[in-house]
Amino acid sequence: MEKILVLIIGAGPAGLATSGCLNRLNIPNIVVEREDCSASLWKRRSYDCLKLHLAKQFCHLPHMPFPPNTPTFVSKAGFINYLDEYATRFNINPRYNRNVKSAYFKDGRWTVEVENTASSEREVYSAKYLVVATGENGQGVIPEIPGLVESFKGEYLHSSKYKNGEKFAGKDVLVVGSGNSGMEIAYDLSKWDAKVSIVVRSPVHVLTKGIVRIGMWLLRYFPVKLVDRWCLLLAELRFGSTSRYGLVRPKTGPFMNKIITGRSPTIDVGCVGEIKSGKIQVVPSIKRIEGKRVEFVDGNTKIVDSIVFATGYKSSVSKWLQVDDGDLFNENGMPKRKFPEHWKGKNGLYSVGFGRQGLAGITRDAQDIAKDIDSLFCRRCMNKL
Template sequence: MFSFSGQTNFCGRRCVWVNGPVIVGAGPSGLAVSACLKEQCIPFVVIERADCIASLWQKRTYDRLKLHLPKKFCQLPKLPFPEDYPEYPTKKQFITYLENYAQKFDIKPQFNECVQSAKYDEACQLWRVVTVSTSGSETEYICQMLVVATGENAEGVVPEIDGLEEFSGEVIHAKDYKSGQKYTGKKVLVVGCGNSGMELSLDLSNHNAKPSMVVRSSVHVLPREIMGKSTFDLAMMLMKWLPLWLVDKILLMLTWFILGNIQKYGVKRPSLGPLELKNHYGKTPVLDIGALEKIRSGEIKVVPGIKRFNSNSVELVNGERLDIDSVVLATGYCSNVPFWLQETEFFAKNGFPKTPFPNGWKGKRGLYASGFTRRGLAGASADALKISQDIGKVWNEELKQKKKKVHTHRRCISTF
């Protein structure tokens, strides 16, 4: 698939020439691109900083996690989920699916290699990707095409909150939360009210902890299912026939009948509809799986924004003071692309492609982005198909040119 030169450059790095693209990231996005390239017999190298595929799923997700959308919207190209999987596969089932996916397509990433920099060499018209392994050795991969597949959620976001460093209890990010079992009987402040914040609060309550959830801004909360049908599936079906704004109106009306007025519990709705908000700003609506019932009963307490932390308490913007034992920061994730990719034409400072969906998968000079559409696994799969098809065209064109040159060379020799 690739060739080791067996040489080191003046920096002491091992240099590797890659015949095909280098894919950075062995999560679902990187695996999907790899599988599609494998089917076309195009060589590639996958670089992964962790020691396993899908490290976000394997090491930085909570135990009770399930896919939020039906499995038909979450499967990767070329391989559907097993028929005996439930409509919403568990974390363990999804990891097993990904491991089987990598095995089926014989995808073998270069594990424990963290990309330090990736830069296009104008003089050579090649990409130079420098990695450092866990042992400290450096490798420089040289290639014509680079696929960025590190995803939207590569790093946890830890906001600066006044007094947080003074708090004497445990403070963790949601990526390090596994289960509410160890928090039984404790007062836990969950900062954030997205899908993670809601689910962690529910899990804490189920383990007899006393969670308080900070709801600083407005958020759409929708039922996961409406009349036995996935809310997402229903929205996709309606969008085939109706404008986006009307679909939003219908969803909100149905949500009102099912969930009631949730604003009286301290959860305010945005002025934009859930689909419009997602399309324009990438903000995903919360799909409720039981947290609202706990909020209504008072088992999950909704509180406003934080003013500051003290050694064993938190002061809220409304003047209320809460004694707490632990803090879980469900404050989201971000892309890490700006930290290693030395390119500013295609990728913005926030680590996402500047070109809006659906054209944010391809840049210039053989640069591609997979999994940055803010449309989950379905978006990553769509990117993978487009990227592999485009690389396939380039690859086949280059093969034709090489064959043409060889044919011309042989003809010249025979004439001579």
């Protein structure tokens, strides 16, 4: 058993940010990561054309802004380089190939059992503080659809497995999901001359990067409802009425909707133009699948060769946090309390990256956690004097 003050589970942006903040305060910590690299979601499970959806000033990690010459909207490769440089600057050295099997609180400490998948050895850590940094995107979700598994004759995959549309050229492809991933993948497929349809199951706000950037700046000075009104006016001027194309807007504005539901507005990269031109077809929810025939809830059918599910992720925390003695997570592996009270539980248990606030939220969580552990750590040291 290896004793450590702070154990951080996960070496994505959330884990790196927390370790970086702790290292600046000289607080001992270890980061364990199940994959063989840091930021595996970005390096291994994201499509080639991905860019940060928000301007760079809203996306940097603590204590390290992007260099001045960085493009306003950072590319996938640029962000990966930034994360690697962040780990180097703050001397973060995750232990890779560590798959957490269980974590429980006993006798004042957290016991975490880990499988070293590279050596097949079992490791046990004993930590005073446990930081869960696996985030909301632990495992890709593919919804249960009648006929998908047992009868579909084509290829289906989660968006985390999609790289680009090269192999789909000339094929009929159905994209399920109208969030950022779904819209961007549909647009990318159309550029590779695939015949694309996109399932839009619920109302969605579609804005441009510029409108979102303006909105986030205005939120510093004006109420969210007023900012929503202005942003919707700009969106109307940019896109016209989108409901006629199957893109119905929610009743609440984009930023208020984010606060209430946690769902961010979809940032258009050109997909709306393809929809308006008829190159991408909008369809409703899927009812059932038989062979390559997909039936939709409106009774229409379509023959497709492939399906890409841009249907989000779910937390994997409940698989290994056997008993939540920290009173922080619910049965779905998400914090019981909403932002901004989501990051701290009991018995030294913390979460980072679960507040549905993007990279800016990760930065706030990491700084709050490091500050809290520092105050508790200093208090313990004083008590020993």
